[in-house]
Amino acid sequence: MLAKKYRFHSRGGVRYTYQNGNTIRGSKISLVFAENSRNKQRYAVVVSKKVLKSAVGRNRIRRRVYEAIRLTLPKVDKPVDCIFIIYHKDILNLDFKEIQKIIRDLLKEADIL
Numbered sequence: 878m879l880a881k882k883y884r885f886h887s888r889g890g891v892r893y894t895y896q897n898g899n900t901i902r903g904s905k906i907s908l909v910f911a912e913n914s915r916n917k918q919r920y921a922v923v924v925s926k927k928v929l930k931s932a933v934g935r936n937r938i939r940r941r942v943y944e945a946i947r948l949t950l951p952k953v954d955k956p957v958d959c960i961f962i963i964y965h966k967d968i969l970n971l972d973f974k975e976i977q978k979i980i981r982d983l984l985k986e987a988d989i990l
Contacts, residue, residue: 879943883950885921885958894958901986905965906942908983916956920946924963938968945977952990959989 885891890913898911913919922942924935942961961980968976984990 909960921960945980
């Protein structure tokens with residue numbers, strides 16, 4: 878589980894990141910990111926009901942992506958806000974190593990890693 882200090886605590890930060898951030902779209906996940914002035918990193922994972930109707934499935938996807946973020950966290954040193962948007966339900970059935978690779982590739986492409 879990702880520590881509380883690495884999560885967004887209000888909608889204002891999420892709204893700011895959506896409005897002022899850059900977007901990188903992958904095959905199943907997109908990343909919206911923006912630098913912040915708080916000198917810390919914050920992450921969010923968004924899984925829409927359009928992706929999967931079941932709350933259990935959406936939460937499982939969210940937990941798996943948060944765990945992949947947690948494992949790549951020590952390599953990130955920039956103060957940045959990141960929102961991972963899941964738009965394909967195949968993430969639920971992917972191997973965890975593949976999810977980690979997708980997350981790592983998106984962060985590298987965004988020049989965060």
